[in-house]
Amino acid sequence: MKQCEVLIVGGGPAGSTCAWKLKRAGIEATILDKKIFPRDKICAGWVTPAVVEEIRFDIDDYLAGGRTLQPITGFITGLIHGKEVRSEYTKPVSYGIRRYEFDAYLLERAGAHVADAAPLKTLVRKDDHWVANDAIEAKVVIGAGGHFCPVARSLGVQLGQAETIVAAQEIEFPMTDAQQRDCLAEAHLPELYFCEDLKGYGWVFRKGDYLNVGLGREDNHRLAEHVAAFVQWLKSKRKVPQDMPEKFGGHAYLLYNHAPRPLVAEGVLLIGDAAGLAYPQSGEGIRPAVESAIFAAETLIDAAGNYSPERLAPYQAKMIQRFGARQAKSFTDYLPEGLKRMIGARLMGSPWFTRNVIIDEWFLHSKQAVLVA
Numbered sequence: 001m002k003q004c005e006v007l008i009v010g011g012g013p014a015g016s017t018c019a020w021k022l023k024r025a026g027i028e029a030t031i032l033d034k035k036i037f038p039r040d041k042i043c044a045g046w047v048t049p050a051v052v053e054e055i056r057f058d059i060d061d062y063l064a065g066g067r068t069l070q071p072i073t074g075f076i077t078g079l080i081h082g083k084e085v086r087s088e089y090t091k092p093v094s095y096g097i098r099r100y101e102f103d104a105y106l107l108e109r110a111g112a113h114v115a116d117a118a119p120l121k122t123l124v125r126k127d128d129h130w131v132a133n134d135a136i137e138a139k140v141v142i143g144a145g146g147h148f149c150p151v152a153r154s155l156g157v158q159l160g161q162a163e164t165i166v167a168a169q170e171i172e173f174p175m176t177d178a179q180q181r182d183c184l185a186e187a188h189l190p191e192l193y194f195c196e197d198l199k200g201y202g203w204v205f206r207k208g209d210y211l212n213v214g215l216g217r218e219d220n221h222r223l224a225e226h227v228a229a230f231v232q233w234l235k236s237k238r239k240v241p242q243d244m245p246e247k248f249g250g251h252a253y254l255l256y257n258h259a260p261r262p263l264v265a266e267g268v269l270l271i272g273d274a275a276g277l278a279y280p281q282s283g284e285g286i287r288p289a290v291e292s293a294i295f296a297a298e299t300l301i302d303a304a305g306n307y308s309p310e311r312l313a314p315y316q317a318k319m320i321q322r323f324g325a326r327q328a329k330s331f332t333d334y335l336p337e338g339l340k341r342m343i344g345a346r347l348m349g350s351p352w353f354t355r356n357v358i359i360d361e362w363f364l365h366s367k368q369a370v371l372v373a
């Protein structure tokens with residue numbers, strides 16, 4: 001039986017950031033991931049400067065490996081079938097990355113012992129420790145396995161019907177020279193178009209030679225139809241190549257306020273999508289994933305080998321202090337649908353509202369201070 005102090009299930013941004021932070025404090029973690037890295041992850045691949053700072057991301061080192069890092073200096077927004085509003089800035093306000101490269105880079109940088117192609121199949125509590133896959137003994141387990149995290153499942157989380165998910169479809173592909181000439185989407189200006197019922201939005205995001213197109217809704221009915229109609233509309237505006245590939249991949253995740261998942265259990269912390277942390281308005285999940293990972297690592301470092309419930313409780317307290325208590329309903333949920341659509345259409349067309357509220361507040365969280373780890 002292999003012994004380890006900390007077992008992290010999932011090597012995405014949450015798991016790798018937690019291992020990286022622990023390693024800097026002299027604690028070796030073991031990471032299990034069911035996939036072999038580099039691996040694809042369905043995602044638009046947009047990260048905010050806060051993430052870059054919080055994980056001490058070395059842009060020059062990243063670029064030296066020939067990886068894609070697209071500076072973003074603004075956004076084009078609007079309603080699907082509505083008019084476009086451009087919000088531009090004088091310096092990069094975000095970056096576009098490819099998850100295939102970004103996640104592998106972070107995992108390697110973490111310097112943890114990584115077992116990939118190693119899905120967690122069983123997790124059993126024995127006395128004061130955990131036994132994973134009948135092969136690894138760990139004093140504490142971090143569930144970082146994304147939306148379908150088996151650690152969350154083992155805590156009794158009912159995945160599926162019991163949760164209000166964001167259902168999303170996305171495609172990312174390298175454009176041929178002819179497609180690049182045909183595509184009017186600009187690399188530094190991702191485009192975000194909201195559904196008329198405001199239950200989600202679609203995007204087109206050019207990153208270097210790659211194009212990423214997708215749509216997510218907090219409602220999983222007729223998603224494929226929404227996606228097909230969105231792509232047709234983008235084609236009519238020449239925002240995507242006419243002959244773009246058609247096979248989209250699908251994935252789900254949870255917005256913070258609507259996630260009924262625990263953060264802490266006996267000998268376990270859930271972080272990232274496993275805990276359901278994405279920002280409610282934008283669906284950005286990478287920043288909450290790395291922030292929760294940093295809080296989890298800090299909690300384990302302070303626990304100094306004693307992972308009793310009292311010593312793990314500070315993780316939950318830090319999360320609530322940072323993200324607030326989860327609130328299942330907001331005041332807009334009480335507005336009639338028609339009124340909501342009317343107000344939405346009016347506000348989406350306003351350059352002031354778009355820049356100050358939609359972009360600065362909801363998407364860039366410019367008032368949320370960078371976490372000083």
Ligand SMILES: Cc1cc2nc3c(=O)[nH]c(=O)nc-3n(C[C@H](O)[C@H](O)[C@H](O)COP(=O)(O)OP(=O)(O)OC[C@H]3O[C@@H](n4cnc5c(N)ncnc54)[C@H](O)[C@@H]3O)c2cc1C
Nearest residue numbers: 010012013014034043044045046120145146272273285286
């Ligand atoms: C279509 C779409 C677009 C998105 N776009 C953005 C965006 O542009 N910007 C942004 O910030 N967020 C975006 N998000 C959200 C973002 O992708 C997630 O919030 C983020 O990936 C969470 O990171 P994580 O490490 O918690 O989980 P993940 O990145 O999902 O990593 C989980 C890891 O766990 C592993 N795993 C799963 N099951 C097991 C198992 N049984 N055993 C072992 N390992 C396992 C997986 O292989 C994976 O490597 C998007 C999400 C979707 C669906």
